[in-house]
Amino acid sequence: MSxxxxxxxxxxxxxxxxxxxxxxxxxxxxxxxxxxxxxALTADDQxxxxxxxxxxxxxxxxxxxxxxxxxxxTRPGSDPAAPAVMSGSHIDTVRGGGRxxxxxxxxxxxxxxxxxxxxxxxxxxxxxxxxxxNEEGARFAPDMMGSLVFAGGLSLEEALDxxxxxxxxxxxxxxxxxxxxxxxxxxxxxxxxSFVELHIEQGPILEGEGVPIGVVEGVQGISWTxxxxxxxxxxxxxxxxxxxxxxxxxxxxxxxxVRELTTTADSQMVGTVGRVEMVPNLINVVPSQVTxxxxxxxxxxxxLVEAERLLAAYCVEVAAAEGVEITSTSLARFEPVExxxxxIDLLEETATSLxxxxxxxxxxxxxxxxxxxxxxxxxxxxxxxxxxxxxxxxEFTADADIAAGANLLLQxxxxxxxxxxx
Amino acid sequence: MSxxxxxxxxxxxxxxxxxxxxxxxxxxxxxxxxxxxxxALTADDQxxxxxxxxxxxxxxxxxxxxxxxxxxxTRPGSDPAAPAVMSGSHIDTVRGGGRxxxxxxxxxxxxxxxxxxxxxxxxxxxxxxxxxxNEEGARFAPDMMGSLVFAGGLSLEEALDxxxxxxxxxxxxxxxxxxxxxxxxxxxxxxxxSFVELHIEQGPILEGEGVPIGVVEGVQGISWTxxxxxxxxxxxxxxxxxxxxxxxxxxxxxxxxVRELTTTADSQMVGTVGRVEMVPNLINVVPSQVTxxxxxxxxxxxxLVEAERLLAAYCVEVAAAEGVEITSTSLARFEPVExxxxxIDLLEETATSLxxxxxxxxxxxxxxxxxxxxxxxxxxxxxxxxxxxxxxxxEFTADADIAAGANLLLQxxxxxxxxxxx
Numbered sequence: 001m002s003x004x005x006x007x008x009x010x011x012x013x014x015x016x017x018x019x020x021x022x023x024x025x026x027x028x029x030x031x032x033x034x035x036x037x038x039x040a041l042t043a044d045d046q047x048x049x050x051x052x053x054x055x056x057x058x059x060x061x062x063x064x065x066x067x068x069x070x071x072x073x074t075r076p077g078s079d080p081a082a083p084a085v086m087s088g089s090h091i092d093t094v095r096g097g098g099r100x101x102x103x104x105x106x107x108x109x110x111x112x113x114x115x116x117x118x119x120x121x122x123x124x125x126x127x128x129x130x131x132x133x134n135e136e137g138a139r140f141a142p143d144m145m146g147s148l149v150f151a152g153g154l155s156l157e158e159a160l161d162x163x164x165x166x167x168x169x170x171x172x173x174x175x176x177x178x179x180x181x182x183x184x185x186x187x188x189x190x191x192x193x194s195f196v197e198l199h200i201e202q203g204p205i206l207e208g209e210g211v212p213i214g215v216v217e218g219v220q221g222i223s224w225t226x227x228x229x230x231x232x233x234x235x236x237x238x239x240x241x242x243x244x245x246x247x248x249x250x251x252x253x254x255x256x257x258v259r260e261l262t263t264t265a266d267s268q269m270v271g272t273v274g275r276v277e278m279v280p281n282l283i284n285v286v287p288s289q290v291t292x293x294x295x296x297x298x299x300x301x302x303x304l305v306e307a308e309r310l311l312a313a314y315c316v317e318v319a320a321a322e323g324v325e326i327t328s329t330s331l332a333r334f335e336p337v338e339x340x341x342x343x344i345d346l347l348e349e350t351a352t353s354l355x356x357x358x359x360x361x362x363x364x365x366x367x368x369x370x371x372x373x374x375x376x377x378x379x380x381x382x383x384x385x386x387x388x389x390x391x392x393x394x395e396f397t398a399d400a401d402i403a404a405g406a407n408l409l410l411q412x413x414x415x416x417x418x419x420x421x422x
Numbered sequence: 423m424s425x426x427x428x429x430x431x432x433x434x435x436x437x438x439x440x441x442x443x444x445x446x447x448x449x450x451x452x453x454x455x456x457x458x459x460x461x462a463l464t465a466d467d468q469x470x471x472x473x474x475x476x477x478x479x480x481x482x483x484x485x486x487x488x489x490x491x492x493x494x495x496t497r498p499g500s501d502p503a504a505p506a507v508m509s510g511s512h513i514d515t516v517r518g519g520g521r522x523x524x525x526x527x528x529x530x531x532x533x534x535x536x537x538x539x540x541x542x543x544x545x546x547x548x549x550x551x552x553x554x555x556n557e558e559g560a561r562f563a564p565d566m567m568g569s570l571v572f573a574g575g576l577s578l579e580e581a582l583d584x585x586x587x588x589x590x591x592x593x594x595x596x597x598x599x600x601x602x603x604x605x606x607x608x609x610x611x612x613x614x615x616s617f618v619e620l621h622i623e624q625g626p627i628l629e630g631e632g633v634p635i636g637v638v639e640g641v642q643g644i645s646w647t648x649x650x651x652x653x654x655x656x657x658x659x660x661x662x663x664x665x666x667x668x669x670x671x672x673x674x675x676x677x678x679x680v681r682e683l684t685t686t687a688d689s690q691m692v693g694t695v696g697r698v699e700m701v702p703n704l705i706n707v708v709p710s711q712v713t714x715x716x717x718x719x720x721x722x723x724x725x726l727v728e729a730e731r732l733l734a735a736y737c738v739e740v741a742a743a744e745g746v747e748i749t750s751t752s753l754a755r756f757e758p759v760e761x762x763x764x765x766i767d768l769l770e771e772t773a774t775s776l777x778x779x780x781x782x783x784x785x786x787x788x789x790x791x792x793x794x795x796x797x798x799x800x801x802x803x804x805x806x807x808x809x810x811x812x813x814x815x816x817e818f819t820a821d822a823d824i825a826a827g828a829n830l831l832l833q834x835x836x837x838x839x840x841x842x843x844x
Contacts (some may be wrong), residue, residue, distance in 0.1 A: 095702040096655070096710075138704050203660035213555040222659065224705055233518070233814040236694035236717045237644065238625035238786035241684045243810065248695045252677025262663045272658035273670045274705045276698050280517040282560050283646055283696045283715040283753070285813045288518075293705040295658045331705070364660030388665065388820050393706045 002416075005353075007115060009410050011403040015110045017055065018402075021091065021107065022099035024048045026266040027393050035099055035393030040092040040134035041069075041164075041171065046178035048091050052106065054133060059113055061129065065182025067156045068149040069133040069175050072184075075113055075419065077126040084126040085416045086192035086376075087112065089199060089368055090135030090146070097136070098200075098395020100402075104383070105198045106131045108406040112413055123417035125193055132368045133180070139164045140171050141224065142332035147371035159409060165275075168182030188375070191217050194343060194416050195372035198381045198409045200397050203364050204388030212404045213348045213358035214382030218339055220268075220299040220362060223308055224332040226291065227254065227315065231324040233280070233288035245323040247290040248278060257314050258294055267305060269298040270364065293331070301335050337370040340377035343412075347379055350411050356404050357358055365390075381405050381412075426840075427775075429537060431832050433825040436533045439477065442667070443513065443529065444521035446470045449815050457815030458520055462514040462556035463491075463586075463593065468600035470513050473554060474528065480552030481535055483551065487604025489578045490571040491555040491597050494606075497535055499548040499839065506548040507838045508614035508625045508798075509534065509831060511790055512557030512568070519558070520622075520817020522824075525729060526805070527620045528553045530828040534835055535584075542552065545839035547615055554790045555602070562593050563646065564754035569793035574609030587697070593744050610797070616838050617794035620803045620831045622819050626810030634826045635780035637769045640689075640761055641792045642721040642784060645730055646754040648713065649676065649737065653746040655710035667745040669712040670700060679736050680716055683729050691720040692730060692786065715753070721784050723757050759792040762799035765834075769801055772833050778826050787812075803827050803834075 025036040027043035031344040038044040053071060056063050061073030074084055089105025116127065132150065137143025140162040148154045153214065160172030175181045201207075206214050231247035258271040272295040279289040294311065298304040319326045344360070351358040361382055363370075372378040383405035386396040427841040447466035473494060478485050483495030496506055511527025531551040538545065549812040554572065559565025562584040570576045582594030597603045623629075628636050653669035680693040694717040701711040716733065720726040734750065741748045766782070773780040783804055785792075794800040805827035808818040 059460050094704055094707055103795075139705060141705070143706065188501065201660065202657045203662070204665065220659070227679055232811075234695055234810075235624045235812040237642070237692060237719050237788065238623065238812060239810060240625070241681075241692055243626065246694070248698070249677060249681050250693065251698075252674040252681075255671060255674025256678055259663075259674075270659060270661065272668070272706070272708055273674065274658055274700070274707050274709065275703050276670070276673075277703075278696070280696050281697050281699075282516055282558075282813075283563070284559060284565065284694070284717055285516055285696050286694055287696065288814070295706055297659050365657055366659065382654055388661060390660060391704075392655040392710070 004121065004414055007119060007410060009111045009115050009406045011399060013114070014107060014402065014406060015399060017107045018099055018103060021048055021051060021103055024051065027096050029393050033394040035097055035395060036093050037097065038091065039138050040136060040140060041093060041174035041178055045092055049180060052091060054109060056129065057119055061113060064183035064184050065180055066150065067182060067186040068146050068159055069180040070146045070150050070181065071131050073129045077123045079124050081097050082125040083190055083193040084128040085413055086128040086130055086195045087197065087413055088130035089197050091131050092134055092136050092137045094136050094391045096393055097391055098393060100200045100395055100397050101202065101390055103199060104137055104402065108198045108409050111406055112410045115410060121171045124419065125417050126286055127413065127417055128192065130162050135368055139166055144366050144368055144371055147368035149186045150188050151371045151374040153371060153374060156186045165304045184390065191375040194376055195369055195378040196343065196381065196409060196412055197367060197369040198383070198405050199367055200385045200390065201382040202385050202390035205361060206382060206384035207386055207388065209359065211357050211359045212384065213351050213356050213408060214361035214399050215344055215351065215358050216363050216380035216382055217344060217360050218337060218362055219337045219366060220297045220364060221301045221304045221336040222332060222334045222366050223296045224330070225294045226329045226331050227294065228327040229290045229324050231288060234286040236284040236286055239286060244286055245348065246286050247324050248287050250318050250322050250324050251276060251290040253318050254315065261310060269296065269303060271296050297364065299336055334366060334370065337373050339373060339379040343377050343379035346415060347381060347408070347412055350415065351408055354408060354411060356408060381408055426543065426836055428539060429832060431533045431537050431828045436529055436824065436828060437821060439529045440521055440525060443470055443473060443525055443813055446473065449518050451815050455816040457519055457657045457817060458515050459517050459519065460513065460515045461517060461560050462558060462562060463600055464597035467514055471559070474513060477532060478712050481539055483535060486606050487602055488572065488606035489604060489608040490568050490581055491602040491604060492568045492572055493553050495551045495721055497538065497549045499545045501546050504547040505612055505787065506550040507835055508552055508617045509619065510551040510834055513553050513618050514556055514558050515666035516558050516560045516813045518815055519813055520815060522622045522817055522819050523624065523812055524557055526622060526824065530620045530831050533828055534832045537832060540602060541613035546841065547839050549571040549835065549839055561588055561770050566788050566790055566793055568784050571581060571608045572610050573793045573796040575793060575796060578608045613797040614794070616802040617791055618765065618803065618831060618834055619789060619791040621789060621828050622807045622812065623804040623808050624812035628804060628806035629782060629808055629810065631781065633779050633781045634775050634806060635778050635830060636783035637766055637773070637780050638761060638785050638802035638804055639766060639782050640784055641759045641788060642786060643723045643726045643758040644717045644754060644756045644788050645718045645726055646752065648751045648753050649716065650749040651712045653710060656708040658706040658708055661708060664695065666708055668708050669746050670709050671745050672740050673698060673712040673714050675740050676714065676737065683732060691718065691725060693718050719786065721758055756788060756792065759795050761795060761801040765799050765801035768837060769803060769834055772837065773830055776830060776833060778830060803830055
């Protein structure tokens with residue numbers, strides 16, 4: 001394995017592809033920072049997909065698309081019956097997202113394929129590079145949808161019927177519109193051999209400790225709730241406070257309560273009100289309706305369940321006091337996930353063999369790998385995010401850290417592709 | 423004056439016109455209630471204006487339009503040098519407003535003109551029916567803009583440069599677009615003799631007491647503030663609470679604080695957060711920016727000033743604690759207004775002479791009459807609003823109450839039009 005152990009990816013080629021993809025839906029900031037807005041199933045998503053598919057085909061990968069639009073490019077192995085070793089992530093972004101979130105995982109997996117090709121490395125198992133549909137959930141809930149449907153956690157029919165938060169469009173129609181309604185069945189008929197995803201940390205820990213590699217042990221639980229608060233529209237000047245049923249006040253009270261949920265001692269919980277829509281949203285009208293979302297996450301499912309219970313109880317209490325009605329809908333609910341122990345050990349050992357310092361870390365964000373963990377051994381590699389910034393055009397990971405992460409990915413995939421290496 | 427004292431308006435004609443105007447931008451509710459969305463300087467506003475102007479011209483009124491788009495239809499008096507007795511209100515609505523707010527005042531004033539015409543009543547002073555531009559402030563701040571500019575409280579240039587909250591359009595351009603950029607100077611070169619405005623109460627008091635007529639003594643002070651809260655966009659899952667600068671949390675805390683401002687003992691203050699906009703407004707992203715409005719009103723200016731001071735101090739405190747920046751802009755600030763004492767007495771005496779029960783009342787809403795009070799004796803008549811509901815398609819005033827209010831308007835205007843009647 002000495003020759004193969006010396007293999008390394010071409011960092012310049014990888015960085016060039018990252019920049020080229022990020023030009024699609026490019027967003028420039030005032031201080032030179034830049035990122036992309038390539039929301040799932042938009043025209044820009046289509047252009048991004050087309051570019052990556054072109055790269056896949058240029059490498060001779062055979063490209064397949066499934067019913068939810070996940071795209072898989074496969075390099076054959078010598079054992080045609082063996083399930084594929086899979087790597088990848090997503091290429092959709094949030095509105096004003098960075099150049100690395102998801103994209104790094106897809107293009108590093110592609111770079112591994114090109115490295116194998118360039119050096120004429122044959123593998124026993126097939127190798128599949130994948131990008132999953134709608135990981136971000138910026139237009140359609142739930143997030144991580146493509147990998148969830150791929151792994152059988154959500155029916156294809158239900159996913160295709162999802163409606164966009166921006167224009168109420170049906171996901172299935174949007175998928176046809178961009179030409180990515182593929183024929184492969186969902187969930188997948190054949191589970192991959194294994195799945196390893198390279199991703200930026202999106203948090204401050206690795207950079208803070210100066211460690212280039214995070215070996216991800218698992219993902220915290222996620223609870224997304226939408227609250228629709230129906231009150232009574234009224235004139236802001238003539239309606240005495242005592243007769244109001246003001247959903248904007250209730251939304252504010254809930255916003256403060258969500259913060260309180262996260263600030264008990266030793267809590268690892270995070271809570272976010274990311275979206276608020278008021279109707280009619282006019283300065284001098286008490287709103288008739290406010291829609292808001294609550295994103296709660298905790299590595300401990302018991303604590304997450306308790307927070308959901310407290311939030312629901314508070315909603316009942318504040319709704320009764322103000323005379324509004326609150327309709328609560330769960331938009332997504334994922335229990336904490338633990339990744340495969342053997343893969344975690346393999347990642348750690350391989351990092352050491354490459355001379356890369358690593359630490360074990362829990363993921364604060366949800367990732368496609370947690371869905372794949374339902375059907376095959378899965379794990380993740382994190383690279384540092386400068387300032388912990390993500391979901392922001394200022395998101396950045398240093399070139400050397402990208403190279404370290406991608407080379408670790410290459411070596412771990414090689415060990416999975418050819419059992420002789422392990 | 424017996425013949426003139428017996429005059430009365432044609433309630434069927436008035437109700438027909440109210441319905442006809444309300445069809446423009448009609449909005450239907452689920453239970454048969456209906457209203458209109460005719461926001462200032464939109465295509466529907468143009469259609470509404472065109473209809474009222476047609477009615478004015480059909481009555482032989484000479485129609486003039488000033489630089490801010492206020493429309494005046496005048497019936498000549500026998501004394502060409504006398505300033506006109508003026509009545510009217512506005513025809514723009516909020517987004518999903520009622521059929522009566524503003525419209526009643528304009529169409530009742532028009533009905534008075536038709537009654538005079540029909541009965542061949544000549545008057546000494548000219549009579550002007552007016553509708554003012556952008557009273558609601560639903561697209562452009564400040565509200566009551568047309569009457570404010572008419573009375574010289576805001577320069578025409580500044581008003582024309584106002585930007586729409588919905589699409590950033592410049593008011594002056596929108597005015598040209600709908601064809602209502604008139605040639606008459608603003609502020610008006612000649613102050614009216616007097617201004618009386620008929621309006622629905624938009625509050626619950628008259629209906630609650632079973633009194634058909636409110637003689638309005640004055641208008642409470644109004645303070646509109648826009649707060650732009652700049653924080654730091656961040657991933658909702660990976661960003662520990664301790665490092666967040668979350669403008670959505672700050673907006674919630676301010677929303678709760680606004681409610682607290684109004685709930686001290688004996689307070690008559692009302693406080694409303696009517697508008698909230700979040701960027702990027704996604705479920706899994708801590709927002710980078712939240713824009714919110716605060717509408718505070720009180721009949722006592724001292725208390726209003728104190729509330730503004732407390733709000734500003736709280737903003738400084740909560741911004742420092744969360745690490746966000748808050749930019750506060752006053753969008754409108756009107757001190758409490760007292761109407762003309764002689765007109766108030768005249769309204770009360772005339773109501774009594776018509777056998778109509780009345781009570782004195784303070785206005786919770788701002789009205790064009792408070793702007794006219796800067797340049798001529800002004801007052802208002804209120805008619806009851808069922809359930810106190812307004813700025814809502816369920817807004818309703820009973821036919822008999824409309825007739826009572828319009829007949830009182832007719833008789834008071836007659837007394838102003840011909841000094842001999844007083």
